Every structure is written in structure tokens, then in C-alpha cells.
Amino acid sequence: MGLRVENLRVYYRTLRGYVRALEGATFSVADGEIMGLAGESGCGKTTLGHSLIYLKPPMTYIEGRVFLDGREVPIWDMKRMNEFRFRRISIIPQYAMNALNPTRKIGRMIAELLAAHNVDFNEILPELKRRLDLVQLSHDVLNMYPIELSGGMRQRVVMVISTLLNPSLLIADEITSALDVSTQKAVCEMIVEFRNRGFVRSTIFITHDISILYQIADTIAVMYAGQMAEKAPTEVILRSPRHPYTRMLIASLPRVGARYRQERLHGIPGAPPRLLDPPPGCRFRDRCPVAFERCQETPPFVEVEPGHFIACWREI
Amino acid sequence: MRAGIRHEFLYFALRNAKLRVGLSILLLFIVAALIGPLFARYDPNAYVGPPAHPPSPEYWFGTTTFGQDVYSQFAHGLRSTFVVGLIGGGIGTLLGILIGLVAGYRGGLLDEILNMFTNIVLILPTLAVLIIIAAYLTVRGILVESIFIGCTAWPWAARAIRAQTFSLRAREFVDLARMSGRSSLKIMLTEIAPNMMSYLFMTFILQFGGAILNAATLDFIGLGPTQGMSLGLMMNNAVLWAALQLGMWWWLIPPGAAITAIVGALYVMNVGLDEVFNPKLREL
Amino acid sequence: MGRYLGRKLLIYLLTFFFAVTIDWLIPRLMPGNPVDTMIARMALRADVAEVLRSYYIRAFQLDLPLWQQYLNFWIALFRGDLGVSTWLFPQPVIAVIYRAVPYDLLLLLPAILLSWIAGNQVGAMAARVRWLDNTILPLGYILTATPYMWLALLLAWALGHVAGLFPIAGAYSFNIRPHLSWLFIQDLLWHWFLPFTSLFLVMFGGWAIGMRNMIIYELEADYSRYLEALGAPQRLIRKYAFRNAMLPQITGLALQLGAIVAGALATEIVFAYPGTGYLILQAVQNQDYFLLQGCFLFIITGVLLANFIIDIIYALVDPRTRLGMTGE
């Protein structure tokens, strides 16, 4: 059944007013689908990922609904969400390398976390060990402190922990950004392997490195300044993107397989609007070469072909 | 961009309650220290009135066991408190900046040595050292006291600034400056120090408060200025001449209350400034 | 861990060496001959002054070459010879200090430990209870800004003089001789209460604020956010945060010792409590320089020793240090 998000609107409350970081996102992720979520830095990827599991102030829920496997997920309720967290929705955070308590042995920490979810550590231990093998970690790590491991090892530990209870939805946030190319590849393969073995069903893989998505994602969603711009199967996005922003984004890639490090897109003049008081209508308007009057209104996110969604007045 | 940032700080600074409260109290006492002595009708050490007299229209804060005017002592003591804070805190901050910057920027052996030295002075109980120094000084003034206090108080600042410098040193703009062949001194003063301005300012505030407390304790032990008046000395005299046993609250309470208010205001201001400079801490 | 403690020990030894050198150097650095200055200030009868002068010259060994003076200073130190008190002539300084030590410990140990424990608990609570935060935080800032002696004076005046609940001077009533009995212990505690409370309160404020800020920082740390995202209960997250916030508080204890000791000295003076602080006041008033230098060395040694003990505890509590993963 997968994940279904409808018109999700999440802002940050600040002293200066609301930062409109996520403005009406609508999309689905099917069972077994790995959806890549791409876009420039600050476009709201992390906001979207976090709001599905961990919507904590200053993040503020405005409106929208989320369904997982047909059941509504009460993302606005920090308490009720505990029932979903870890068991059904899980996350590998952007800061995975520092995500473990430095003064607790890893095994003990896992046991305490599991106990809080009424899972017996000893019962799950054989499976835990199998998964450690899978990510090529020695069983000894359970008896170590995080500081005794390298950053990469810590990240793999976090990957195993996060998926230990076979969640329906896994959010992986920029897990490859801090890694060198060969490690990146290994991590991506693990994510695919987790899906193939059924450890996780749907995955949202957040990155601003589109070339990585080419290797692992089934579909790609592109965000711009807090709004969904386009979502389509990977091949389609890479070969024949239709949203003006996506087109420029793909065109500015040196070639498929190379990665771009720059935070800003060089190919597109101008900068994204401030999300504190963004202009009404399509937020790409100022930089869009084909903008016209209609763009003063916010374009809807419509399915132009099966599985291909676009928010652009020119394309619908 | 820089002007924008400065504007932003001002915007939050004016809206920060802690900063406003702290600053108001501090200003109140600064004004009191500046103009208070002008209203004092007597020499702080002269025997001018009836002994142990409670506050009255004639003697606003009462008189001591010997008939000295407590208000005059208080007003002059307040002045020396600010002098000690300013000079002692200033020297402490300057030494801290100097040692912290050099150690953090140069690194290597020099850093090892300076760091070792910092650790040694940090562990030494400051007051014990001050006691030994003060005891052997025949004539002690507020100025000398401040200088010694500043010279023993810098390690805190040096450690913090060293750590900051370390992290700044690795940043791009410092690399650029270094490649352009500018001297280390210039880079430290023009590239690194300005980027820690808020931090340095907060360090100064803490050193200011620390110097005041240190001076108060030193004076209270009887190693305060041999000439002049200070709030700590007032408390020292009050205890020595049985103000406690005689219940002369007007002599016991004002000096310490002023110190508490000033130092407390400084600390609260510091927390406020931290919130202003550090967006993460800004309360909603 | 061995390396860590070794490094610390080296710093302490250097510090001790440095302190002893200061202690030796300062009287000799001051303008004029220290003996003449001292004698002149004492305003004694001429014959007494002569006796004292010859004693001082011998004690300071001013007739020997400097290096020899310095060497002899160290030798005397290791023999436990800190000179003779002139105030309590002819008692050796070490004996005078020795008598004061129990009172220092009686006051300092409980005040430090209890305020540290209570401050940490209350600070941790304040981090999650709004009303507690709004009351404890301002109170804490006022308390840490209070000079120790002033709070002592305030308590002595209010609870001692005005309310008459507690005695305001001495460690026990002067009509009781120290001995082991209920009566004496009761009397001792009764005298102990006010100095203890004033020390406790000032320190408590500092620890509570420190803990509150540290724990808020820890609750924002990545590992806390990860646990929260995985639906761990607040209880577990706070437990971790508290344990981790404890570590800097232990370091803080070591770094604060100097200031705490200074506060204790001042408090003892207010209550005429017969510890080292009171000795220092007497030494200053009676121009007893040997006693003063002895107190100085005693304080330094005590603080360094306490620092080292805290370091050992820290190394035992913190796995990073235990495993030798941190430099400092």
C-alpha cells in the first residue's frame, strides 16, 4: 500500500514569523519503491523527511494528511507518533555518524531502545548479528563504545539499528554526503539490499546529488523552495524532464555519474526566494525562462502521464 | 551583508528581556558610582557622627561603630568596585586574548608550552596567590590590586579563546589571508579577532564580574587597599567591629547587596548576549 | 587512562613546583628587606624586636646565597617544617594548621558534595519543568553572583542575630570542651549549620545553572534527537543526557575548587569558624608571615590533591578517557 502524503504543509515558527519550508506536498511512495528526493540545499528535503516521523517545534504542522499502509499517521501528535516510530517509520538521519550516545556501549544502547518498544533484545540478537554481518561489521561492535568505531562504521551501525524492526517506511537523509565515492557506492548498495530483503518496504532517499539517485532510485521527486516540482520514474526524470527547473537542473549536471558539490546551481542565474515571505504563485517564477502571467498562481501538482507528476502551468 | 548582520543583532538585542534587565541594573549602578560620591557630605574615613547610628535623614545609610558615614563609604566603594572590574577584567581579558590567540594560531610547541602554563595557573587557587602577594605589599592601592587580580584571572579566557581560534584557523578566509603573505600578527588581529568579537565581549563581561568578586574576597580577608575604600573593605570592617553582634544591618547589607546586584546583572546580561549572538538559543 | 593520569600528574607536580617557588620568591622580590619591613610594622619593644629579627634572619636564611636558600626551602618543606608561628609563638606552623584542618573538612566536604549533587538534580529537573526553570534560573544567577561572605553575613544577621536560632561565632560553645559525646556533637552541628548553609547555597546556584544548561545542550545533541526519532521514551533520553551532562560538571568541580576554597575562607571569617580561613585572617592581622605562607602551601596542596582525585573519578566514569581516546 505504501505511503501517501496529501497537501502537507509544515512551517518553522521563528521570531520573524513563519518560514514556509514545506508548502503543500502531495505524492505517494509505493511498496518496495525507493524514491529519491532531490533539490538544492534549503529547499525543504529534510523538513519533509522529518515531518513524517518527528515533527517537533519549531516545526509547525499547518495542514495535510499522511497515510501509511492505508492507516492515517498522526504526524502532528508527538506522543501518538511513538507508536509508529521505529516499528513502522524509521530514519537514518543526516548526522548518522554522531547519532549514538558516546558514553553507552552500542549493544546496551540497542537493548535499552528495544526494551522501550517492548522488544526482547536476546530474542532479536541472532537477527541483529545476521544484519551486522550483512553490512560487514564484526559482532564485537555491540560491546564497544561508538568512539571506538570509525565514522563509516558508526553510520552502518545506525543503518542496522534503524531498520531492525522492519519498518514500512525508511527515510534516509543525506547519508552519502559525507562519504568518499567508493563508500558511497557501498552504502547505496546496502539500501537497495535492505529493500530487496524486505527489511524496509518504501524508502525515501534524500540527497542533493542526483547522480547517486541514478544508481538506486526507482523514482525521483524534485523539490524547489518548499514545493514539489516534479516526480517521475528515474529514467524519465533523467532523460526527459519536463518541469523547467528540473530541466535546468539535469542540464547543469556535468554528465550522469559525476557529482556536483556546489550548494547553488551554477547553471541557473538567480537564487531561490526567501521562505520567510515567499512570493505567491510558482516559487520558481523569478528564475524561470518561460514564466508567464498564469504563474502568479500556484500551479497544481498533476499527473500528466501515469506516474509522472508536474507542477508547472506550461506543462498541463 | 555585514551591516545586515549587525542590524539583526541590534534587533534581537533590543528585544531581549535578559539583556535589558541586566543592562538597566548595571547602568543604574554605574550612574550611582559616578555621581554618588558627589552627594556624599563626608570623607568616607572621617569620624563625623554619633557611633552606630541607624539610617537617618542626616546619615542616609547610618554610621559605623566609630561614627563614619556609611553612605560615603558605600558611594566611594562602588567606584572602586567598577575600577577593579574594569581594570582587573580588562587585563584578564587582554592577557587571555593574547595567550589564547597566539597558542591557538601558532599551535605546535609554543601552544604546548602556553597551554601547560595556562593549565598551571588555572589550577592554582587564585585567591591563595593573591593573599601571598598582597600580604607582602606594604602599600596597597585599588590600582595595584586590580592589576594583580587581572594577572591571575586570564586562564579561563585563554582556554576558551584558544579553542575558538583553533576552529577559526582552519577556515577558508584565514587560509586566503595566509596565502596572500600577510604576517601572523596581522592575520590574528584583522581576520581572527574580529570574527570572535561577540565572544571576546562576553569574555570581558565574565572577567569583569570575576574580578569584582575576587577583589571583594581579598578585601574582606583584610588584604584590600590600605588607602581608599571598597565594598569588601566595608564588610571586613563591619565584621571586625562587631556589626553582626550589634545588629548593625545598615553597615552589613548594602555593600554585599551592591556586589550581588552588579555581578548578577553582568551574568544575566551575558546570558542575554549569548541568546542574541547565538540564533539557536533565541527563545520563541 | 594511564597516559591521561600521567599527564595530569605532571601538570600538578609542575603546579606545585611553581607554587612553592612563588611562595619562596615573593618575600624576596618585595622592595626592601622582608625582615626589616615585618619588624617595623609590628611596633614591638626594642629587645623583643631584636630577638625576632635574629630569628627571622635565620628563618629566611638571608645570609646564604640565593640558590642555597631555595634548596634549603625545599628541604625544610619535605621535612614538614613550615617555620614557627609568630602569632602563636613558639608553636610550629604545621601544628597550627593541623588543628584547623578538621574544621575545614567538616565544612567543605559536605557543602561541596551535597551542593553538587543537589544542584545537578535540581538543574536537571529545571530543564524539563517550566515553572521550576522560571524560578530556579533567576535564583541560581543571584546565588552565584553573591559573594560568599555576604550570604554568610545575611544568614548570620537574619537567622542568628534577629531570629536567634543559631549561634553566629565559633565551631562550638566556649563552655564545652571538644570531646566525644552527644552533647558536643549536637553543639558542633548547631554551630556548623549556618556556615554550611551559606556555602551550600552559593555553590548550589552555580551547579544548578550549569547542569540545566548542560542538559539542555545534551537534549539537543544528535544522539538525543535520534533516540527521539526512534520513539524512545523521554525517560531514557533524559537518563542518557543526565549521565553525559554529569561529565562536564565533574570537570567543573575540579576547576571551581579554587573559587570554592576562597569562598570557604571568607565564610569561616564571618563565623569565626576555626578553619584555615580564620587562621589567615589572624595571620594577616598579626603579621604572621610564616603562618600565611604555610596556609598558602596547605591550600595549594589540598586543591591539587582534590583535583587529582576528581581526575581519577572522571577517568573511571568517562569511557572516552578510560579508553584513552581524548587528548586532554
Ligand SMILES: Nc1ncnc2c1ncn2[C@@H]1O[C@H](COP(=O)(O)OP(=O)(O)OP(=O)(O)O)[C@@H](O)[C@H]1O
Ligand atoms: N529550525 C529552523 N528554523 C527556521 N528555519 C529553518 C529551520 N530549519 C530549516 N529552516 C529553513 O527551512 C528551509 C528548508 O530547510 P531543510 O533543512 O528542510 O532544507 P534541505 O533541503 O534539507 O537542505 P540541505 O540540503 O542543506 O540539507 C530552509 O530554507 C531553512 O532555512
Ligand code: SF4
Ligand atoms: S509555473 Fe510558470 S514559473 Fe513556474 S516553472 Fe512553470 S512556467 Fe516557470
Ligand SMILES: [Mg+2]
Ligand atoms: Mg537537509
